[in-house]
Amino acid sequence: MIRDFVETDLSAEEIGDLLTMTGFELEEITEEEGEPVLDVNIMANRGDGASVFGMARELLAKHPAAKPTELYKKSLNRHPASDVSAPDAASKTSVTLETPNCTRYACRIFEDVENGESPEWLQKRLRQIGQRPISLLVDLTNYVMMEQGQPLHAFDMDKLSEGRIVVKQAKDGDPFTTLDDAEHKLTADNMMICDGSGPVAVAGVMGGLETEVSATTKNCLLESAHFVNTSVRKTRKQLNLFTEASYRFERHVDPEGVVAALNRFAELYAECTGKSHVPGVVDVYPIKPTSARVTVRMDRANRILGMDVPLQDATAYLTRLGYEVTSEGSTITAQIPSWRIDVVQEEDLIEEIGRVHGFDKIPSRLPEGQTDIGGMVNQEKFTNHLHEEALRCGLDQMLSHSMRGKHPLDTDKPAIELRTPHSPEIAFLRTSLLPCLADAAVKNGGKNLHLYEYGHVFDAEKESINIALLVTGVNQSEHWGHKASSTADFYTAKGLVERLAESGNVSISVSPDSADTRLHPTRQASVLTSAGPAGVIGEIHPDIADQLGFTEPVIVAELDLEQLYSVSADHREPRSISRNPSIRRDIAFVIDKSTPYSDVQAVIEKAGGPVLEKNWLFDTYDGRGIEPGQHSLAVALQLRKVGENFTDEEANQVRDSIVSELEAIGAKLR
Template sequence: MLVSYKWLKDYIELDDLTPHEVAEKLTRSGVEVDIVHVMNKGLKNIVVGKVLACEKHPEADKLNLCQVDIGEEETVQIVCGAANVGADQYVVVAKVGARLPGGMKIKRAKLRGQVSEGMICSLQELGFEGKVVAKEFAEGIFNFPTEVTPGSDALALLGLDDAVLELDLTANRADCLSLVGTAYEVAAILGRDVKLPEVNLSEASEKGSDYVSVNVEANEDNPYYGATMIKDVTIAPSPLWLQTRLMASGIRPINNVVDITNYVLLEYGQPLHAFDYDRFGSKEVLVRLANNGEKMVTLDDVERTLSDEYLVITNGSEPVALAGVMGGADSEVQDDTKNILLEAAYFKGSTVRKASRDLGLRSDASARFEKGVDPNRVKKAGERAAAMIAELAGGQVLSGVVAYDELDRSEKKINISLDKINGLLGTDIDTDTVMSIFSKLKFEATVAGNNFTISVPTRRQDIVIAADIIEEVARLYGYDNIPTTLPNTATTPGGLTVVQAKKRKLKRFLENSGLHEAITYSLTTAEKEAFFTESVSHRVKVALPMSEDRSTLRTTLIPHLLEVLSHNKNRSMPNVRVYEMGSVFHTDEESASKQPDEKTLLSGALMGVWHEHSWQAEKKVVDFFVAKGIVEGIFAELNVQGELRFVQGEPKGFHPGRTAIVELDGFQVGIVGQLHPVVAKEWSLPETYVFEIDLRYVLSEPSKEVRYDTIPRYPAMERDIALVVDEKVKSEDVERQIVALGSPLLKNVELFDLYQGEHLEEGKKSLAFSLRYQDPEKTLTEDEVTTVHEKVLEGLKEKLGATLRS
């Protein structure tokens, strides 16, 4: 909601306060002011000028030489390129030395050999947005509609000496969607009175009921409909003061009748609509629910297909307006309109919202009806608009509002005690203070002992229960005055759950390892995930997706991390290491109506250089073992009790020879490996390694018991062996056998070499291991180590066919 400060001053005395001070007080009381827009955006030396003569530039067809009176002793010559400039116009002139928005300074210049001493301005050049400028001045310069004294301040005439408060209203504060409602709020804060608009309506002897009748079929959706007949209007541009107020409020001026309905909409918060009576099509106004498939063309020249849940205004047969949302194109006010049927009605908010949402039509009117308008202000708004049309458009208002009226205008009664107020706020406010707050709010209230009975004005539709009254007392008493207290209930200190602590531990480990956390959308497309999953049919689809790229819930984090890598690569960031800990969602066709299964995954993606030592010209790029090492570190960090294994696999989307399935106690919990080159090409990535771990199983796995051994007092003996085995034998299996055969003296086994090639039979490979033997109780002899070592060699030959390499 945009509130003109000068306009607001029509209803409340504010001469002693600046716009910023009022904005601060509103924000502190709960009506947030996002920003105060100062209309004068650095403008200086802007005056009214009268064009005395206008001739074509002798050297340029599209330029004009204008002799302009700017209230000084001598006229000035200004070169102007606007097509609509002409003699005897009153225009806006930026004199030499003037400042325009953005810091632009006007200087004396020569254009095609002719001196130009200033600039004749358009409204856009003065800082008005193009969307709020009247169409006749959308291109070219602005000229005043009436005579103005040359040399006078143009900024005041155009309302540029104003400030506009932009209110960020919550849905419940519909009362502040109007100037009068905002004035009531400011008056409550300052303890001042509100001056309501004066309505001087003179009616003709002729009756409106002779021209129109009103019938309402959908009385629950439309409990009040008032029609006022106005004859012999003259459609013309609105007075400048009205146009500038509308522009300051973000509305484009159109003509005097339409502008008045918009003016009263902003003033009272009550939407109105003016029909061209001669184009209406009948003498009957019938309000009903639309028929399924019924069509009408709205003011934006779009044909709309209606349903039986929408409320329409008809001429007895054909829809002429979508109630509370937008009028119809066939009956709109045009330049030749003479007779007006003015609508002032109360429409049910949920019905308006349904039509507005389904048809994608958001208007100032629908926004107000959806949130609720004041039932006691509907008829007054119609009278105010009729009086203004009679004054500014020369219309003759016929006597009597033709109305259907079953509207409940009663005020709510709320009872509350002083103890309840103080008990919830933690204050010690006395009865007089509370009554003074009700007085400032213009709420009628009575008190009996410590109990209040409050009559809530209908303009405050948001106040329904006692808690709403307490909130009003808190706002006006001042949130800063409410004492700070601790809860008087038994409390327990906060802390992290076991799962939360483990997650934080993992994040610290990954960030210490050089990975950066990424947070991506939970929405994706089945096509992107099809690179990594076999089936794309069983997915959770979004009913109203923001775009086709965000139409289903994700089942894996990998495609999102690849997008992060691709985004960075396209911006010359080739070395990227990221991880994400987030939720994925799974479902199946049979139970699509049920809540999806949600689980937490930990995924990472790495590309480019992992480590670089420029001084020694050392550079290590990311490879499989870097990614595998990170995964091993994750399990080590959690001290997982189960047995961790990496089993070669060929999952979809991964390199068949550089990928491993991560197993915990024989159960698959993740995957690590290189992205398949074809998949990497889809994201325009170089060699890329990824991992993904299902944290449901990892975080629930118990941790190993931490045991500490004493520092060995006796020396260890090491033996190296090079074993020739079949190339299909896994080094992991060999290591397992060595550990099983060498226990308990064997303390450590490490693979340090793999060889295939010359001097080995085809289909064979050589695996070299380093074995460490140690006894914590004594020094081992050569014979003891040899006995165990030979047992290891014999067992390897028997179980795996392994022989020592000669």
């Protein structure tokens, strides 16, 4: 069909490429009944492209070597017909517009029609573009719409009550059956074509069942109208009806092409049947489009485009696209064509000039001017740092969906729910990363996993960025020579949390004061910062672990990165290191298990003072020889002074004073 409008030697592929470079992207070329058919994407703001004529205009603008045909010139002239103002049609019907959503309504009348099959050429062309041939009148409305872009509707005139047309908004609750036999309840938002008694079509969307043309139709009223795009879109959405007509009206159809389409239909009808129509067009056109003028300064256009387009070229491009153009100095003023409501300001014309000239001619230049140091800063940088540390700690990074279903590891805060979720699996926004990591663990076998994730979590109060980890089993694949030294437990997770915090220069403490119902009641802790709680560490509650199918303990931790960042230091304070040798003393003592080790450690550190460089627990024992409820702890003390060596006696004195302080809290030296 495009060759009906454009005379050219270009191949279908070349035409497709040229259209692509005008913005109408070629999707594919298929061969239908021996001819190539181009499937082209229409941009949302370019209703004028939804016709062969519109495509031809783009092609001719982009490729002036191609020649317009007589049909193109006639279409450009809006298919003049000599009988348009004849009074005959107006004597047989009338059109009343009662809504501003219809700015123009025109019709022609065809009498004594024989609505049989279309001629083969017409049927073939419709089949080639995937349309089912129905009857001559219907096929011609579709054909003219495809060709000219103007949707048409054929009514069986004898079924129109009083043979007249009224366009108005529906009343809330009015029922209506469209020609696809679907019943609808209308609202006042729906613009309807009515006859003398009631609605006969949903304006711009679909005709009604009762007034549809059929094989027995004798007389036909052919509608060509202009409906406001936003009104059609609203109705299409409400009624959930998507048609070729609504597609075009939503994107805007040229109001000046309304009568042209009627005339083109009449011409094709005469060609197909040898018959003529009732002379005259009934044309009610109360609201004419305001014709805007937009000015483009070519120096600015070239500055924005980053390439130099000569003034006379720019003028020629706009003229070929249908703008009426005048220029003064380096300024072009363009009258916007009625089919282009998308062009309203200078930048729109700059795009027009640029795309015809060719965006491929734009050179490549690096940005100039002053800039700050780029990349991540502040909290994002902190987050990235902890992410990298987690990797170094041997954790595998996971990324899970933000939308998910309910999970036993959700926090107790209510989850934000999507208003219209399309499945329960994605109905909620995650409140925690723990459900995600648990899912990932299950997916990967549930054993010997060391995983972590950072990402956004949500509750009614705020959106936070958290980091979470999950450990279970050994973090080493089975090896013939090296046996894995231990399986993950609470202390594995605690150590990881401490390491992450340390790497971010955050000081945290781990407190037994925690009652998270998702976690093992006696194996969980809260993570505290100077600004308040920042997370939890704990073994997944055995009941939940059972439910999820875990057979070995799974330990998790989750931290609020914003909270951690708020108390992070730029760096840690370095201390000078002594060049004198250290001396080690070990102590072993029995103490009640109910005394938290943090208390023990605090006593040791206080009693040891500055010469106690380091101390660490290296063994615990609660077997034979130890009273029930007690355990034996073995702690190493590393002592060092600056500028002088420790003597054995001095070291023993420090050890003894630590021991006596420990005895004061109930420890007994072994």
